[in-house]
Amino acid sequence: xxxxxxxxxxxxxxxxxxxxxxxxxxxxxxEGQNDPRVQHWxxxxxxxxxxLFPQRFFRENLKLGEGGEEGLDNDxxxxxxxxxxxxxxxxxxxxxxxxxxxxxxxxxxxxxxxxHTQRDPWERPGGTTFHFVNDGISSALDQxxxxxxxxxxxxxxxxxxxxxxxxxxxxxxxxxxxxxxxxGTGIPLFDRVDxxxxxxxxxxxxxxxxxxxxxxxxxxx
Amino acid sequence: xxxxxxxxxxxxxxxxxxxxxxxxxxxxxxEGQNDPRVQHWxxxxxxxxxxLFPQRFFRENLKLGEGGEEGLDNDxxxxxxxxxxxxxxxxxxxxxxxxxxxxxxxxxxxxxxxxHTQRDPWERPGGTTFHFVNDGISSALDQxxxxxxxxxxxxxxxxxxxxxxxxxxxxxxxxxxxxxxxxGTGIPLFDRVDxxxxxxxxxxxxxxxxxxxxxxxxxxx
Numbered sequence: 223x224x225x226x227x228x229x230x231x232x233x234x235x236x237x238x239x240x241x242x243x244x245x246x247x248x249x250x251x252x253e254g255q256n257d258p259r260v261q262h263w264x265x266x267x268x269x270x271x272x273x274l275f276p277q278r279f280f281r282e283n284l285k286l287g288e289g290g291e292e293g294l295d296n297d298x299x300x301x302x303x304x305x306x307x308x309x310x311x312x313x314x315x316x317x318x319x320x321x322x323x324x325x326x327x328x329x330x331x332x333x334x335x336x337x338h339t340q341r342d343p344w345e346r347p348g349g350t351t352f353h354f355v356n357d358g359i360s361s362a363l364d365q366x367x368x369x370x371x372x373x374x375x376x377x378x379x380x381x382x383x384x385x386x387x388x389x390x391x392x393x394x395x396x397x398x399x400x401x402x403x404x405x406g407t408g409i410p411l412f413d414r415v416d417x418x419x420x421x422x423x424x425x426x427x428x429x430x431x432x433x434x435x436x437x438x439x440x441x442x443x
Numbered sequence: 444x445x446x447x448x449x450x451x452x453x454x455x456x457x458x459x460x461x462x463x464x465x466x467x468x469x470x471x472x473x474e475g476q477n478d479p480r481v482q483h484w485x486x487x488x489x490x491x492x493x494x495l496f497p498q499r500f501f502r503e504n505l506k507l508g509e510g511g512e513e514g515l516d517n518d519x520x521x522x523x524x525x526x527x528x529x530x531x532x533x534x535x536x537x538x539x540x541x542x543x544x545x546x547x548x549x550x551x552x553x554x555x556x557x558x559h560t561q562r563d564p565w566e567r568p569g570g571t572t573f574h575f576v577n578d579g580i581s582s583a584l585d586q587x588x589x590x591x592x593x594x595x596x597x598x599x600x601x602x603x604x605x606x607x608x609x610x611x612x613x614x615x616x617x618x619x620x621x622x623x624x625x626x627g628t629g630i631p632l633f634d635r636v637d638x639x640x641x642x643x644x645x646x647x648x649x650x651x652x653x654x655x656x657x658x659x660x661x662x663x664x
Contacts, residue, residue, distance in 0.1 A: 235619075235643070235659075236633035237458035398456075400621075402645040402659055404638035412457035417625035422456070424623040427650030434648040434655060438456075438623055
């Protein structure tokens with residue numbers, strides 16, 4: 223049986239999945255750490271992801287050390303990882319991740335990067351291989367489906383890539399960790415999605431002390 | 444003991460509390476019913492409020508007839524009504540309501556309308572009296588608090604009025620019925636709120652089959 227195509231993100235109560243973009247090189251450079259724009263970005267990102275960072279699974283998977291919280295938040299983070307047989311991401315998310323991820327990238331599966339850049343597959347220790355797909359989102363998804371087998375395909379991000387898959391009717395379901403945070407400005411999750419093309423059913427809604435985990439299935443009207 | 448100041452609205456998953464505005468006279472005129480903009484407005488509004496309209500309490504309170512659904516959605520609609528000792532609303536919401544509400548307006552308490560229009564109190568059958576306040580939001584709230592006694596004051600809407608009270612630090616808590624609907628465009632609930640001035644705690648999160656009822660308390664950072 224073929225798996226599902228899903229995305230899973232954290233969203234602020236006012237609909238943003240990330241702070242306004244700053245040059246990713248700045249975030250990971252020593253000079254950038256003193257840049258007020260970078261400090262502002264990191265402060266907002268940390269508030270948004272505050273539910274995830276202390277979880278045992280998150281710390282394990284990024285090799286941040288032993289320990290961490292257990293409970294619903296941890297169970298959901300782990301289940302999201304375990305259901306994923308392959309991921310798809312946009313070029314900007316890959317560029318940021320290439321600077322941010324540890325050598326052992328946290329996917330441990332094939333990852334298909336939608337990009338105009340031609341590049342040979344890039345194999346990382348621990349089972350993650352990045353494949354660079356130059357012929358569009360459908361091709362990337364086909365390849366990810368084949369690689370995932372009976373597990374699911376995660377559209378990892380960023381917002382623009384998620385919106386392209388949503389707009390093309392290629393998402394079966396999605397999960398949002400709704401954080402009790404207002405961003406005011408940032409990168410909206412649902413900007414540029416034509417709502418006439420999507421009908422949602424709320425299939426799960428699980429509160430943790432920190433966020434509410436919402437799951438929707440997508441049907442065409 | 445003084446009551447709390449709260450608001451309670453339905454919000455689309457992408458953050459809108461109403462469709463883009465159309466002239467309210469059009470919505471309630473016979474010609475307007477054939478206007479595509481009005482039809483579009485009504486279709487979106489009905490999707491957003493789909494959880495509320497079939498509830499027994501809603502039908503009772505607007506005298507739409509006997510019967511209706513019971514359960515969590517109904518309990519929450521009724522509890523929101525019962526905790527409210529007085530309401531505050533903006534001029535546009537009042538203008539729309541003046542056309543939309545039945546003669547026995549559905550508040551059954553004092554309602555304070557923030558407006559530049561000078562007008563004598565307007566008493567309706569069933570216990571609703573509209574008071575027109577010309578000296579700003581703080582004055583309207585003070586009068587509503589005094590009228591509410593130990594019950595709570597509801598900032599009824601619309602979005603701009605809610606945002607003014609939020610921005611002034613005058614909201615103690617708020618509830619959102621988060622509907623599984625994407626609007627794409629419309630009137631955002633949290634537009635023009637400075638997030639640096641508000642910290643939220645998620646205090647309740649109760650899923651019904653139709654929506655998720657979220658409650659947040661507001662603290663200053």
